[in-house]
Amino acid sequence: MAGESDHIVAETAARIFADLADPQTINRAKNDAWKAPLWSAIAEAGLPLAWVPDELGGSGATLTDGFDILGAAGRFALPVPLAETLIAGWLLARAGITCPATPMTVAPARPHERVTLAANGTLSGSATAVPFAREARHIAVLAEGAAGTTIALVDSKDCRLGEGCNLAGEPADSVSFDRVKPLRGAAAPPGFDRTLLMLMGAIVRGVETAGALEAILSLSVAYANERVAFERKIGKFQAVQQNLARLAGEVAAALAVSGSAADALAQADGFDDAVFLEAAAAKIRAAEAATEGSAIAHQVFGAIGFTQEHVLHRFTLRMLAWRDDFGNESYWAAELGQRIARRGADEFWPLVASR
Amino acid sequence: MTLRFDPIRLPPECEKLRQEVRAFLAEEIAAGTFDPYRPGHGDSQNRAFSRRIGAKGWIGMTWPKKYGGQERTFLERYVVTEEFRVANAPVRLHFVADRQSGPILLKYAPEHIKLDILPRICRGELCFVIGMSEAGSGSDLFAAKAKATKVDGGFRLNGSKIWTSNAHIADYMLGLFRTSPPTKENRRHGLTQFLIDMKTPGVTVNPIIQMTGQHDFNEVVFEDVFVPDDHVMGEIDGAWKQATSELAYERSGPERFLETFYVLVELIRALGPDPDPRSAEGLGRLAAQLHTLRRMSVSVAGMLQAGKEPVVEGSIVKDLGTIWEQNLPHRVRELAAFLAPETGNRATLEEQLAFAMTVAPKLTIQGGTTEILRGIIARELGLR
Structure with a gap:
């Protein structure tokens, strides 16, 4: 459960976002002038490296603090690589690597992609749809080699980038590693593998999605209480009320499951089936909520919500895009289903009831 | 909110x-x-x-x-x-x-x-039975007409209650009776809750058999049933204030999403240790949804324990939970569609599915319909 200090971190984050990342203001902006002041305020507050201990260059906050920051980032549809830098810092810190104070991202960001480490210490392979790769100065890479799993810090200039974008138009670039020499590298701790990185990414996206859903619920309720049709506020129509109640249900589900997974991870000694269930469920259910919830919100807003000038798409398109990062919901559902099947029918309830 | x-x-x-x-x-x-x-x-x-x-x-x-x-x-x-x-x-x-x-x-x-x-x-x-619904008063509880008339030392009850689960085996009923007409300002005014000994003369229980073949429902008829004054529960004419306060307990418990759970366990048994991707994905989604509901429900229980009043959260658990448990047997049926005929527990699964699918329609009706719950949620959202 969140302690006092957690709220301070989350409140600091929310204040910075409200001042410098107002979705309406950014949506109207003609250029990227908002970006630099936003990032420097975030960096100044120690948010990007919240999950990195002091001695490795971070601000040494708890996992819970970091997830609170991400919930706030979701509520603002934050358009800078804060989540990615948090994950990158967390990954590098697993191997005791000192983190640079720059925007970072992480590779691979899809479960079936592999970067390999050769005996001479160079990295090869490629990763697709790496979020914000072109805006990241550094990339935290999880690489697999004969000697096991390695975590490496790479200068993004040393990689070949192919520009791409996600549904929301944010960078989602391919990154090719052609015998790239990392700036730093170290063995991952025993048992740490690609699955763990993907599970962390899954929880992060779940928490951000829940935040974005909270935002679209309050936007939608406010609009329904203001827009008049047939001489009534549309929020007075039962059909609209029932839809908004369903949206609240999706918001609640995403909040509960991602909050639970974040807490489970923060408390976990190791990764077991129970933590796997928490993390996979967070990604699956939050993604389902994103699908359902964005459709309902758009329905409430009608045509105006379908325009570039309205902020709704900043939330809905990001949520829909996040479904694909770090394993989509179908991938995690199949993985979870296989695990449950292997445990057997009589071990299913004990797993569900383990927390 | x-x-x-x-x-x-x-x-x-x-x-x-x-x-x-x-x-x-x-x-x-x-x-x-x-x-x-x-x-x-x-x-x-x-x-x-x-x-x-x-x-x-x-x-x-x-x-x-x-x-x-x-x-x-x-x-x-x-x-x-x-x-x-x-x-x-x-x-x-x-x-x-x-x-x-x-x-x-x-x-x-x-x-x-x-x-x-x-x-x-x-x-x-x-065993207790709840006497709320009447033939002309279901979700609209405040349309109740069964009457309690003041007499010396107590009240006389007349009228009937319906859909009273377990009335035929119950020892007591907590029933809602009209003690005054509703007022212009408050149509919820005028109902009082009574504790009624089911063995009191004048109480008749008539069975109503459900579409599952089970006997759970009844009609309970009251003919000049005497209830002493000390069996009035709470405020006379003010039962509407009492009805809503317990809802978070009633609506958010594990019984609100686990009623058809057994078909999911039996599906896992039928699929075996290495299901095909379609079945694995379907199973994984159901597990994720179930886990989410349970974590929501546990959270509401914890907040109640901490003295909070998570009314809207409780209503959301029941709304999502009952729709999920209602849909579950149908999802399991689809996922079991390609099972080999010789699958060991097929007969058990099919028997369970047949039962669960006939029970399913009631799940979103009992204890507050989906529509009523969403109305409550909408009110909490500030829409009504």
């Missing part, structure tokens, strides 16, 4: 209790008390089983000790409820009294009635 679901972790005493409950249930299953694979077949009138549960201290377990309770937490009660539910143990005899009638008595009954009735509920001796 901010939705809140604190990530509650069940404390160690809950896990210890869970193991005790599982051991008890395993013994009862071994002794043939009920068959966990055949939901709906357990003997609903098995009073001896309820007494054994009572003897364990698992009925009314959160209530004060002086009324027979154990003063344990809502989280402990939660664990007991969910373990009984997933085992398909027949608990209908005492469950209504444990979940809602007892708490109403605790709050509104005079001391001598509490001392008389609550310990008997805790011992598993009493």
Whole structure:
């Protein structure tokens, strides 16, 4: 459960976002002038490296603090690589690597992609749809080699980038590693593998999605209480009320499951089936909520919500895009289903009831 | 409005209790008390089983000790409820009294009635029925017409209640009767809640058989039934204030999403250790959805224990949970469509699916329909 200090971190984050990342203001902006002041305020507050201990260059906050920051980032549809830098810092810190104070991202960001480490210490392979790769100065890479799993810090200039974008138009670039020499590298701790990185990414996206859903619920309720049709506020129509109640249900589900997974991870000694269930469920259910919830919100807003000038798409398109990062919901559902099947029918309830 | 679901972790005493409950249930299953694979077949009138549960201290377990309770937490009660539910143990005899009638008595009954009735509920001796709906009053509770007329020393009840689950085996009813007409300002005014001994002269119970073939529903007819003054629960004409306060308890429990859970377990057994991707994905999604509902429900229990009032969160759990448990047998049926004919437990799964699919339609009606719940949620959102 969140302690006092957690709220301070989350409140600091929310204040910075409200001042410098107002979705309406950014949506109207003609250029990227908002970006630099936003990032420097975030960096100044120690948010990007919240999950990195002091001695490795971070601000040494708890996992819970970091997830609170991400919930706030979701509520603002934050358009800078804060989540990615948090994950990158967390990954590098697993191997005791000192983190640079720059925007970072992480590779691979899809479960079936592999970067390999050769005996001479160079990295090869490629990763697709790496979020914000072109805006990241550094990339935290999880690489697999004969000697096991390695975590490496790479200068993004040393990689070949192919520009791409996600549904929301944010960078989602391919990154090719052609015998790239990392700036730093170290063995991952025993048992740490690609699955763990993907599970962390899954929880992060779940928490951000829940935040974005909270935002679209309050936007939608406010609009329904203001827009008049047939001489009534549309929020007075039962059909609209029932839809908004369903949206609240999706918001609640995403909040509960991602909050639970974040807490489970923060408390976990190791990764077991129970933590796997928490993390996979967070990604699956939050993604389902994103699908359902964005459709309902758009329905409430009608045509105006379908325009570039309205902020709704900043939330809905990001949520829909996040479904694909770090394993989509179908991938995690199949993985979870296989695990449950292997445990057997009589071990299913004990797993569900383990927390 | 901010939705809140604190990530509650069940404390160690809950896990210890869970193991005790599982051991008890395993013994009862071994002794043939009920068959966990055949939901709906357990003997609903098995009073001896309820007494054994009572003897364990698992009925009314959160209530004060002086009324027979154990003063344990809502989280402990939660664990007991969910373990009984997933085992398909027949608990209908005492469950209504444990979940809602007892708490109403605790709050509104005079001391001598509490001392008389609550310990008997805790011992598993009493079955309660809820008398709210009438032929012309279902979701619209405040349209109730059954009347209570003031007489010397009490009230005379006339009229009828319908869809009264377990009235045919119940010892007491908590029923809603009209003591005054509604007012212009408040159409909810004028209803009073009474504690009624079902053996009182003038009470007739007529069975109504459900589409599953089970007998659960009844019509209860009241003809000049006398109820003494001290059996009025709470404020005369003011029952509407009482009806809503218990909703978070009633609506967010594990029984609101686990009613058809057994088909999912049987599907896992049928699929075996290495399901094809379609089945694995379907199973994984259902597991993720179930896990989410349970974590929401546990969170509401934890917030209640902490003295908070998560009314909208509780309504959301029931809305999502009942729709999920209603849809579950149909999803399982689809996922089982390509099973090999010789799959070992196929007959069991098909029998369970047939039962679950016939039960399913009621799940989004009982205890507050989907539409009513969404109305409550919409009001909390600030839309009404």
